[in-house]
Amino acid sequence: MQIVKEAVELHIPYLPTVILMSLLVWGILFILSIIAVRKISIIPKGIQNFLEMTFEWILNFADNVIGPEAGKYYPLFLGIFLFIFTANILGVIPGLNSPTANPNIPLSLALAVFFYYHIQGFIKHKLGYIKNFIIPGLPLWMMPVNILIFFIEFISHLVRPFSLSLRLFCNIFAKETLLGCLAFLAVSIYALPGIGKFISLMPVFLRPMIILLAILIGFVQALIFLLLSIIYVGGAVKSEH
Numbered sequence: 001m002q003i004v005k006e007a008v009e010l011h012i013p014y015l016p017t018v019i020l021m022s023l024l025v026w027g028i029l030f031i032l033s034i035i036a037v038r039k040i041s042i043i044p045k046g047i048q049n050f051l052e053m054t055f056e057w058i059l060n061f062a063d064n065v066i067g068p069e070a071g072k073y074y075p076l077f078l079g080i081f082l083f084i085f086t087a088n089i090l091g092v093i094p095g096l097n098s099p100t101a102n103p104n105i106p107l108s109l110a111l112a113v114f115f116y117y118h119i120q121g122f123i124k125h126k127l128g129y130i131k132n133f134i135i136p137g138l139p140l141w142m143m144p145v146n147i148l149i150f151f152i153e154f155i156s157h158l159v160r161p162f163s164l165s166l167r168l169f170c171n172i173f174a175k176e177t178l179l180g181c182l183a184f185l186a187v188s189i190y191a192l193p194g195i196g197k198f199i200s201l202m203p204v205f206l207r208p209m210i211i212l213l214a215i216l217i218g219f220v221q222a223l224i225f226l227l228l229s230i231i232y233v234g235g236a237v238k239s240e241h
Contacts, residue, residue, distance in 0.1 A: 018102040018105060021090060025099060029086055036048045058074075058078060059077075065234040066237065069237065073233055080222075081226040084168070085222035088217070091172070092211045092214050100168055101169070109165070110160070113233075114232075116233070117236040117237070120237050129236070133154060134149055134150050134153075164225060167221070168224075175213075
Protein backbone atom coordinates (compact mmCIF):
# COMPACT_ATOMS: atom_id res chain seq x y z
CA MET A 1 0.00 0.00 0.00
CA GLN A 2 1.40 3.39 -0.98
CA ILE A 3 1.10 6.17 1.59
CA VAL A 4 0.14 9.59 0.27
CA LYS A 5 2.57 12.27 1.44
CA GLU A 6 2.45 15.98 0.95
CA ALA A 7 6.15 16.49 1.58
CA VAL A 8 8.76 16.49 -1.17
CA GLU A 9 11.38 13.79 -0.80
CA LEU A 10 14.78 15.40 -1.16
CA HIS A 11 17.13 12.73 -2.44
CA ILE A 12 20.42 14.05 -1.06
CA PRO A 13 23.22 11.45 -1.14
CA TYR A 14 24.06 10.00 2.29
CA LEU A 15 21.52 12.27 3.99
CA PRO A 16 18.07 10.72 4.57
CA THR A 17 15.13 13.10 4.54
CA VAL A 18 14.30 12.37 8.19
CA ILE A 19 17.82 13.41 9.26
CA LEU A 20 17.59 16.55 7.12
CA MET A 21 14.26 17.47 8.74
CA SER A 22 15.72 16.82 12.21
CA LEU A 23 18.65 19.12 11.45
CA LEU A 24 16.18 21.71 10.20
CA VAL A 25 14.30 21.51 13.51
CA TRP A 26 17.50 22.12 15.48
CA GLY A 27 18.34 24.99 13.13
CA ILE A 28 14.93 26.58 13.75
CA LEU A 29 15.36 26.25 17.52
CA PHE A 30 18.86 27.72 17.31
CA ILE A 31 17.68 30.75 15.32
CA LEU A 32 14.68 31.32 17.60
CA SER A 33 16.94 31.13 20.65
CA ILE A 34 19.23 33.81 19.20
CA ILE A 35 16.25 36.02 18.39
CA ALA A 36 14.82 35.55 21.89
CA VAL A 37 18.02 36.53 23.72
CA ARG A 38 19.08 39.41 21.48
CA LYS A 39 16.60 41.85 22.98
CA ILE A 40 15.75 40.56 26.43
CA SER A 41 13.42 42.91 28.31
CA ILE A 42 11.99 42.93 31.82
CA ILE A 43 8.51 42.79 30.32
CA PRO A 44 8.75 39.85 27.90
CA LYS A 45 6.97 39.93 24.59
CA GLY A 46 6.85 37.90 21.40
CA ILE A 47 9.07 34.83 21.26
CA GLN A 48 10.67 35.71 24.60
CA ASN A 49 7.29 35.68 26.30
CA PHE A 50 6.39 32.30 24.76
CA LEU A 51 9.70 30.72 25.76
CA GLU A 52 9.57 32.11 29.30
CA MET A 53 6.04 30.82 29.84
CA THR A 54 7.00 27.42 28.42
CA PHE A 55 10.18 27.18 30.49
CA GLU A 56 8.45 28.28 33.68
CA TRP A 57 5.69 25.70 33.34
CA ILE A 58 8.07 22.84 32.52
CA LEU A 59 10.50 23.71 35.31
CA ASN A 60 7.74 24.10 37.89
CA PHE A 61 6.29 20.72 36.99
CA ALA A 62 9.74 19.11 37.19
CA ASP A 63 10.29 20.70 40.61
CA ASN A 64 6.96 19.37 41.88
CA VAL A 65 7.65 15.83 40.66
CA ILE A 66 11.39 15.48 41.36
CA GLY A 67 12.03 18.07 44.08
CA PRO A 68 15.04 20.32 44.74
CA GLU A 69 17.32 18.16 42.58
CA ALA A 70 15.29 18.76 39.42
CA GLY A 71 17.61 21.55 38.26
CA LYS A 72 20.25 19.15 36.93
CA TYR A 73 17.68 17.60 34.59
CA TYR A 74 16.24 20.85 33.16
CA PRO A 75 18.23 20.70 29.88
CA LEU A 76 16.84 17.25 29.07
CA PHE A 77 13.24 18.25 29.69
CA LEU A 78 13.45 21.54 27.80
CA GLY A 79 15.25 19.94 24.87
CA ILE A 80 12.74 17.09 24.62
CA PHE A 81 9.69 19.36 24.59
CA LEU A 82 11.05 22.01 22.22
CA PHE A 83 12.41 19.47 19.74
CA ILE A 84 9.30 17.27 19.67
CA PHE A 85 6.86 20.19 19.48
CA THR A 86 8.80 21.89 16.66
CA ALA A 87 9.23 18.58 14.82
CA ASN A 88 5.53 17.78 15.17
CA ILE A 89 4.33 21.01 13.59
CA LEU A 90 7.03 21.18 10.92
CA GLY A 91 4.88 18.98 8.69
CA VAL A 92 2.15 21.61 8.35
CA ILE A 93 4.51 23.58 6.10
CA PRO A 94 3.99 22.46 2.47
CA GLY A 95 6.97 20.53 1.17
CA LEU A 96 8.27 19.60 4.63
CA ASN A 97 7.47 16.70 6.90
CA SER A 98 7.69 15.98 10.60
CA PRO A 99 10.71 13.91 11.68
CA THR A 100 8.54 12.39 14.39
CA ALA A 101 6.35 10.85 11.65
CA ASN A 102 9.26 8.46 11.09
CA PRO A 103 9.32 5.70 13.75
CA ASN A 104 13.10 5.92 14.15
CA ILE A 105 13.03 9.41 15.68
CA PRO A 106 10.39 8.76 18.40
CA LEU A 107 12.05 5.44 19.25
CA SER A 108 15.48 7.10 19.51
CA LEU A 109 14.10 9.79 21.82
CA ALA A 110 12.29 7.21 23.97
CA LEU A 111 15.40 5.02 24.25
CA ALA A 112 17.49 8.05 25.20
CA VAL A 113 15.07 8.82 28.04
CA PHE A 114 14.94 5.13 29.03
CA PHE A 115 18.71 4.75 29.39
CA TYR A 116 19.10 8.20 30.91
CA TYR A 117 16.76 7.73 33.85
CA HIS A 118 18.12 4.26 34.64
CA ILE A 119 21.70 5.55 34.57
CA GLN A 120 20.72 8.48 36.80
CA GLY A 121 18.97 6.07 39.17
CA PHE A 122 22.11 3.95 39.56
CA ILE A 123 24.28 7.06 39.94
CA LYS A 124 22.03 8.38 42.69
CA HIS A 125 21.25 5.17 44.61
CA LYS A 126 24.02 2.81 43.49
CA LEU A 127 22.84 -0.81 43.82
CA GLY A 128 20.01 0.41 46.04
CA TYR A 129 18.26 1.37 42.82
CA ILE A 130 17.28 -2.29 42.48
CA LYS A 131 14.87 -1.70 45.37
CA ASN A 132 12.73 0.19 42.89
CA PHE A 133 11.87 -3.16 41.30
CA ILE A 134 10.92 -5.02 44.49
CA ILE A 135 9.09 -4.50 47.78
CA PRO A 136 11.82 -3.84 50.37
CA GLY A 137 11.35 -5.17 53.87
CA LEU A 138 9.53 -8.38 52.97
CA PRO A 139 10.58 -11.43 55.04
CA LEU A 140 12.83 -14.00 53.44
CA TRP A 141 10.08 -16.57 53.09
CA MET A 142 8.27 -14.16 50.73
CA MET A 143 11.22 -14.03 48.34
CA PRO A 144 9.17 -15.65 45.50
CA VAL A 145 6.79 -12.67 45.69
CA ASN A 146 9.68 -10.23 45.27
CA ILE A 147 11.06 -12.27 42.37
CA LEU A 148 7.69 -12.14 40.63
CA ILE A 149 7.37 -8.39 41.27
CA PHE A 150 10.92 -7.84 39.97
CA PHE A 151 10.11 -9.48 36.63
CA ILE A 152 6.80 -7.59 36.36
CA GLU A 153 8.54 -4.26 37.01
CA PHE A 154 11.38 -5.18 34.66
CA ILE A 155 8.97 -5.93 31.82
CA SER A 156 6.95 -2.76 32.51
CA HIS A 157 10.14 -0.68 32.21
CA LEU A 158 11.09 -2.40 28.96
CA VAL A 159 7.68 -1.54 27.51
CA ARG A 160 8.02 2.17 28.33
CA PRO A 161 10.17 3.23 25.35
CA PHE A 162 7.88 1.40 22.93
CA SER A 163 4.70 2.92 24.37
CA LEU A 164 6.30 6.40 24.38
CA SER A 165 7.51 6.16 20.79
CA LEU A 166 4.45 4.39 19.36
CA ARG A 167 2.01 6.96 20.76
CA LEU A 168 4.01 9.85 19.32
CA PHE A 169 4.67 8.20 15.96
CA CYS A 170 1.09 7.06 15.30
CA ASN A 171 -0.47 10.45 16.00
CA ILE A 172 2.01 12.45 13.93
CA PHE A 173 2.02 9.92 11.09
CA ALA A 174 -1.79 10.11 10.94
CA LYS A 175 -1.59 13.91 10.78
CA GLU A 176 0.97 13.78 7.96
CA THR A 177 -1.12 11.27 6.01
CA LEU A 178 -4.30 13.32 6.40
CA LEU A 179 -2.62 16.50 5.12
CA GLY A 180 -1.20 14.53 2.20
CA CYS A 181 -4.61 13.08 1.34
CA LEU A 182 -6.20 16.54 1.33
CA ALA A 183 -3.54 17.86 -1.03
CA PHE A 184 -3.91 14.81 -3.29
CA LEU A 185 -7.71 15.18 -3.40
CA ALA A 186 -7.50 18.88 -4.24
CA VAL A 187 -5.18 18.22 -7.19
CA SER A 188 -7.09 15.13 -8.42
CA ILE A 189 -10.57 16.69 -8.28
CA TYR A 190 -9.32 19.88 -9.95
CA ALA A 191 -8.46 17.82 -13.05
CA LEU A 192 -12.06 16.60 -13.41
CA PRO A 193 -14.23 18.27 -16.06
CA GLY A 194 -17.25 20.37 -15.21
CA ILE A 195 -17.65 21.22 -11.55
CA GLY A 196 -14.32 19.58 -10.65
CA LYS A 197 -12.66 22.94 -10.14
CA PHE A 198 -15.37 24.07 -7.72
CA ILE A 199 -15.40 20.83 -5.73
CA SER A 200 -11.60 20.87 -5.52
CA LEU A 201 -11.86 23.94 -3.29
CA MET A 202 -13.44 21.88 -0.49
CA PRO A 203 -10.16 20.25 0.63
CA VAL A 204 -8.56 23.70 0.48
CA PHE A 205 -11.20 25.08 2.87
CA LEU A 206 -10.72 22.09 5.19
CA ARG A 207 -6.95 22.55 5.31
CA PRO A 208 -6.86 25.44 7.86
CA MET A 209 -8.96 23.41 10.31
CA ILE A 210 -6.73 20.38 9.81
CA ILE A 211 -3.65 22.54 10.37
CA LEU A 212 -5.07 23.88 13.64
CA LEU A 213 -5.88 20.33 14.69
CA ALA A 214 -2.36 19.24 13.71
CA ILE A 215 -0.80 21.98 15.83
CA LEU A 216 -2.98 20.97 18.79
CA ILE A 217 -2.06 17.30 18.36
CA GLY A 218 1.61 18.22 18.05
CA PHE A 219 1.49 20.20 21.29
CA VAL A 220 -0.42 17.51 23.20
CA GLN A 221 1.91 14.73 22.06
CA ALA A 222 5.02 16.74 22.97
CA LEU A 223 3.45 17.49 26.35
CA ILE A 224 2.62 13.82 27.02
CA PHE A 225 6.15 12.73 26.08
CA LEU A 226 7.58 15.42 28.35
CA LEU A 227 5.36 14.64 31.35
CA LEU A 228 6.08 10.92 31.18
CA SER A 229 9.82 11.62 30.87
CA ILE A 230 9.72 13.81 33.98
CA ILE A 231 7.76 11.14 35.88
CA TYR A 232 10.21 8.41 34.83
CA VAL A 233 13.24 10.46 35.89
CA GLY A 234 11.53 11.43 39.13
CA GLY A 235 10.72 7.81 39.94
CA ALA A 236 14.36 6.86 39.41
CA VAL A 237 16.13 9.60 41.37
CA LYS A 238 13.81 10.73 44.17
CA SER A 239 15.25 10.16 47.62
CA GLU A 240 12.11 8.53 49.06
CA HIS A 241 12.84 5.52 46.84
